[in-house]
Amino acid sequence: xxxxxxxxxxxxxxxxxxxxxxxxxxxxxxxxxxxxxxxxxxxxxxxxxxxxxxxxxxxxxxxxxxxxxxxxxxxxxxxxxxxxxxxxxxxxxxxxxxxxxxxxxxxxxxxxxxxxxxxxxxxxxxxxxxxxxxxxxxxxxxxxxxxxxxxxxxxxxxxxxxxxxxxxxxxxxxxxxxxxxxxxxxxxxxxxxxxxxxxxxxxxxxxxxxxxxxxxxxxxxxxxxxxxxxxxxxxxxxxxxxxxxxxxxxxxxxxxxxxxxxxxxxxxxxxxxxxxxxxxxxxxxxxxxxxxxxxxxxxxxxxxxxxxxxxxxxxxxxxxxxxxxxxxxxxxxxxxxxxxxxxxxxxxxxxxxxxxxxxxxxxxxxxxxxxxxxxxxxxxxxxxxxxxxxxxxxxxxxxxxxxxxxxxxxxxxxxxxxxxxxxxxxxxxxxxxxxxxxxxxxxxxxxxxxxxxxxxxxxxxxxxxxxxxxxxxxxxxxxxxxxxxxxxxxxxxxxxxxxxxxxxxxxxxxxxxxxxxxxxxxxxxxxxxxxxxxxxxxxxxxxxxxxxxxxxxxxxxxxxxxxxxxxxxxxxxxxxxxxxxxxxxxxxxxxxxxxxxxxxxxxxxxxxx
Numbered sequence: 081x082x083x084x085x086x087x088x089x090x091x092x093x094x095x096x097x098x099x100x101x102x103x104x105x106x107x108x109x110x111x112x113x114x115x116x117x118x119x120x121x122x123x124x125x126x127x128x129x130x131x132x133x134x135x136x137x138x139x140x141x142x143x144x145x146x147x148x149x150x151x152x153x154x155x156x157x158x159x160x161x162x163x164x165x166x167x168x169x170x171x172x173x174x175x176x177x178x179x180x181x182x183x184x185x186x187x188x189x190x191x192x193x194x195x196x197x198x199x200x201x202x203x204x205x206x207x208x209x210x211x212x213x214x215x216x217x218x219x220x221x222x223x224x225x226x227x228x229x230x231x232x233x234x235x236x237x238x239x240x241x242x243x244x245x246x247x248x249x250x251x252x253x254x255x256x257x258x259x260x261x262x263x264x265x266x267x268x269x270x271x272x273x274x275x276x277x278x279x280x281x282x283x284x285x286x287x288x289x290x291x292x293x294x295x296x297x298x299x300x301x302x303x304x305x306x307x308x309x310x311x312x313x314x315x316x317x318x319x320x321x322x323x324x325x326x327x328x329x330x331x332x333x334x335x336x337x338x339x340x341x342x343x344x345x346x347x348x349x350x351x352x353x354x355x356x357x358x359x360x361x362x363x364x365x366x367x368x369x370x371x372x373x374x375x376x377x378x379x380x381x382x383x384x385x386x387x388x389x390x391x392x393x394x395x396x397x398x399x400x401x402x403x404x405x406x407x408x409x410x411x412x413x414x415x416x417x418x419x420x421x422x423x424x425x426x427x428x429x430x431x432x433x434x435x436x437x438x439x440x441x442x443x444x445x446x447x448x449x450x451x452x453x454x455x456x457x458x459x460x461x462x463x464x465x466x467x468x469x470x471x472x473x474x475x476x477x478x479x480x481x482x483x484x485x486x487x488x489x490x491x492x493x494x495x496x497x498x499x500x501x502x503x504x505x506x507x508x509x510x511x512x513x514x515x516x517x518x519x520x521x522x523x524x525x526x527x528x529x530x531x532x533x534x535x536x537x538x539x540x541x542x543x544x545x546x547x548x549x550x551x552x553x554x555x556x557x558x559x560x561x562x563x564x565x566x567x568x569x570x571x572x573x574x575x576x577x578x579x580x581x582x583x584x585x586x587x588x589x590x591x592x593x594x595x596x597x598x599x600x601x602x603x604x605x606x607x608x609x610x611x612x613x614x615x616x617x618x619x620x621x622x623x624x625x626x627x628x629x630x631x632x633x634x635x636x637x638x639x640x641x642x643x644x645x646x647x648x649x650x651x652x653x654x655x656x657x658x659x660x661x662x663x664x665x666x667x668x669x670x671x672x673x674x675x676x677x678x679x680x681x682x683x684x685x686x687x688x689x
Contacts, residue, residue, distance in 0.1 A: 088369050089117050090127045091138045094154050106135040107266075108158045110209070112167035112174075112201040113188040113383075114376065115141035117369040120387045122222055122258075123165055128366035129259055133266050135160070141373070142189065142196045145204050152208050157216050160269050162209050164250070165222030166201045168383070170405075170622060172236050175199060178618040179649065180236060187386075190372075190379035199236075200224070206248035217275040219265075220244065221254035226409040229255050229285050229348060230325055230339060231308045231318065232623040233632035240318065240632070242308045242341050245285055251275065253285040256409060257395065259363060260352040285348040287341070300336040300350055303328065307340035315633040322629040322637040327464040330400075330412045354413045360395065361421040370432065389432070390441035390503070391425050393417055393487070397445040398452075398477075399507060400467025401545075402556045402626040403591065403619060406445045412468065413460070416451045419487055423494075430496035439497060442487070442535075443504030448511060448527065451483040466626070470556040473513045480520045481511055481527035488530055502535045508542055508566045509558040532573045536581050540570065541615070543586040547605035548598035551591060554630070554643065560605065567609060586615040589655040592630040592645040594619075599658035600674060600682040607661065607686065616659045618652050661686055 091097045092115060097105065107130050111123035118124055123139060130137040136159075143151035167174070167188055174197075175183055182194075189196040198204045202224045209218050228244035245253045252275075254261045261283040268278060279286055279294040288294050303324050306317040321339075328334040334350035355363075370388070372381055394416040397406045422442075429435060444450060454460035454476045468474040491500040511524040532540060544563040546552050552559060563585065570583050585606075589599060606613060621628040630636055630643050646652050654673060657666045667687065674683045683689050 088367075089115070089373050090124075090131065092141060092373060092375060094156075097138060097155065100136075102136050102138075104136075104156050104159060105138040106130075106159045107137050107161060107163055108155050109137065109139040109163045109165070110143060110152075110201075110205045111139060111141050111165050112171060112197040112205075113141060113165075114190055114196075114381050115139055115373040116381060116384045117371060117373065118384065118387070119364055119366070119368055119370075120168075120390070120392065121384075122168055124368060125363060125366070126163065126165070126221075126258055126262065128368060129262060129363070130266065132366060133263065135266060143205065145198055145201075145208060149208060149212065152205075152212055157213050160266065161217040161219050161251075161275065162213070164202055164205045164209075164218065164220045164248075166224035167197065167222065170224045170227060171197060171199055171201055172234070173620065173622060176236055178620040179652075185382070187382040190376045190381055192380070192382045200244075200247075202228075202244055202250075203248045206250045210249045217252065218248075218250040219252045219254060220248055220250040221258050223405070223409045225253050226255040227405055227623040229253055230305070230321065230337075230346070230624070231311050231341075233318075233621065233628055234623065235621040235628070235631075240308075240312055243285070243287075243339070243346050245287055245346065246341050246344065251286075252278065254283060255285065255348070256283055256351055256411060257355070258283075259355065259359070279347070280349065282349050283351045285346060287344045287346055290340075290343050290345060294347070296336070296347075297349075303335045303337050305337055305339040308342070309340070316635050316640060319629055319633040319635040319637040319640065322624075322626065325624070326408075326466050326626065326637075329408060330466050331464045332413075332461040351411065354396070354411060355415045357416055357418050360415050360417050364417060364421055364425060370428065386440070389429055389435060389439055390443075391422060391429065391439065392444055393422055393442060393447075393450045394444040397449060398468035399446060400465070400470055400556050402554060402630075403588065403622075403628075405622055405625055407466070408624045410445065412466065414449050414452050416483075419483070419490070422487060423490060426491065426494060426497065430494065435496070437496065437498030439491065439500040441503035442491065442500050443502055445504070446507045447502045447504045448481060448484060448506050450487070452478055452480075452510075454478070467556050469507065469509060470558070471553075473509065479510050479513070479515060480523055482520075482523045485523060485527055485530060488535060492534060499537070500535060501537045502531055503537075503541075506531065506542060509562055512562060512565055512569075528569060529573050532570060532579065532581060533577055538580075539582045539584045541584045541586065542566065545586065545588050546591065546594070546598070547587075547602040548594070551594045551598050554593040554636075555588075555591060555627070564609075584615055585611065585613070586617075587613060587659065588617055588619050589659065590646040590652045591619045592627050593643045594646065594655065595644075596654060596658075596673060596677055597679050597682065599655045600670075600679065600686065603658040603661040603670075604682065604685045612662055613659045616656070618656055 185192040311318040337348040339346040398412040547560045
């Protein structure tokens with residue numbers, strides 16, 4: 081590959097910077113992921129954004145933190161700041177299973193090799209850079225920083241941790257999707273504003289001494305949370321904090337949040353309004369090569385292989401599931417790309433040399449939330465609900481699937497596309513509920529049939545998560561009755577069109593509030609539906625979710641009522657085995673367990689004994 085071709089990527093070495101004629105860079109990004117120049121990889125998006133602002137931007141992917149730290153020195157000091165992201169996943173989720181076992185692979189590393197990043201790279205990289213370049217500002221961001229911006233429970237350490245901003249020693253934290261705050265930060269820095277004066281940028285967090293004054297926006301309301309030290313002493317106070325954090329994170333007219341940590345104040349400014357369609361389209365128009373950097377010499381990067389022929393239609397998720405971190409990072413408001421932007425990207429994918437005619441996924445966090453928003457935006461502006469779909473679909477939410485149907489129809493007419501699959505998951509409650517509008521109801525019914533007929537690669541994956549309504553209530557998921565309705569319609573569509581598609585449900589055990597009898601009820605329900613489950617998992621407490629807060633504190637943050645949770649390995653195994661009631665090795669143990677909890681009725685329903 082010649083020099084001109086290599087210049088298509090952001091530079092990753094001093095040699096590549098020199099080839100561009102740079103003595104130094106304006107911004108140097110450090111990432112826990114391999115460098116894949118694709119809009120599904122956060123470091124690439126941020127790098128291309130900074131480049132579009134006229135900044136000389138370089139990236140150091142997966143630096144070696146174990147040796148003499150040459151990777152942290154090789155590009156020198158930037159003119160403006162260092163930027164750090166742990167990668168596309170929280171590093172602890174990336175490294176460890178729900179049972180805290182070390183994973184043997186890392187999908188975001190060449191050849192899937194584990195060990196290319198430390199636990200908590202946000203902290204490790206920041207501490208190294210502050211030691212080497214104490215006078216250079218360090219900005220942390222990405223999902224690891226977003227989820228850990230306040231006092232949070234760390235499942236792997238089994239303890240409450242302070243804001244990652246304090247732990248890392250960084251100068252600023254950007255939470256959520258970083259395009260707007262970074263654009264403003266860079267604009268102000270180029271104007272000559274000192275970095276330590278950037279205290280009133282929305283969607284950022286800073287630390288200041290207790291009595292230190294700082295510039296802020298006088299229009300922002302202010303909520304003072306319980307201090308980190310108070311949360312350590314009283315779990316209920318941590319639960320109370322979570323409600324404020326979640327409500328303000330999901331609000332258009334949000335307040336500034338302040339939390340004391342030792343002798344410092346954590347100041348978290350409210351978020352920017354969501355990007356417009358035009359602004360999001362502009363992100364996807366940035367000059368991505370859509371390929372891994374040549375430094376990897378053709379080694380496969382599993383995460384890239386999964387998405388190389390996929391297209392993202394929107395950001396955000398208004399589901400508000402208790403165990404999910406998407407809205408804590410991307411927000412609950414849906415930001416959709418224009419159909420024109422999506423079709424242009426499909427054209428670019430179709431032109432890739434290795435494209436064989438199959439789009440692996442045309443979706444988003446939930447594939448069928450595209451173009452959905454409030455009918456009356458004023459109502460949305462005042463709303464603080466974490467979910468627009470729980471306990472029922474909001475009456476102000478427009479759930480018309482017509483825009484999706486039009487897009488799907490366009491893909492089927494594309495000359496180079498043979499198959500276009502929807503692989504990112506569908507909220508079936510959005511297309512099954514009665515909107516009160518016959519036209520919309522018909523469009524939503526047509527959507528389900530269209531997906532099953534044309535956009536499923538043999539297996540239609542959905543996530544009811546549980547069968548017991550009291551557990552589903554804590555999960556913020558719809559009643560299992562709706563899954564029965566989906567199954568009935570799915571079977572009808574298959575019969576009508578002579579198809580042989582499979583319905584694959586996802587379930588979670590050991591979720592807060594889930595009891596052994598609830599798992600038995602799930603087993604009975606899946607037996608009646610003739611399912612032998614494959615897609616199952618134990619609940620994993622990840623920072624900044626409702627479920628994790630309940631898991632750690634024992635209280636529901638909104639009611640402050642006590643909620644019991646399976647925590648020990650023995651308790652978790654006892655719940656998990658009910659997924660596999662049909663296997664001989666679990667039968668006697670399940671029967672014994674149900675006798676102990678005095679539920680012989682469930683034994684009869686499960687085994688006809």
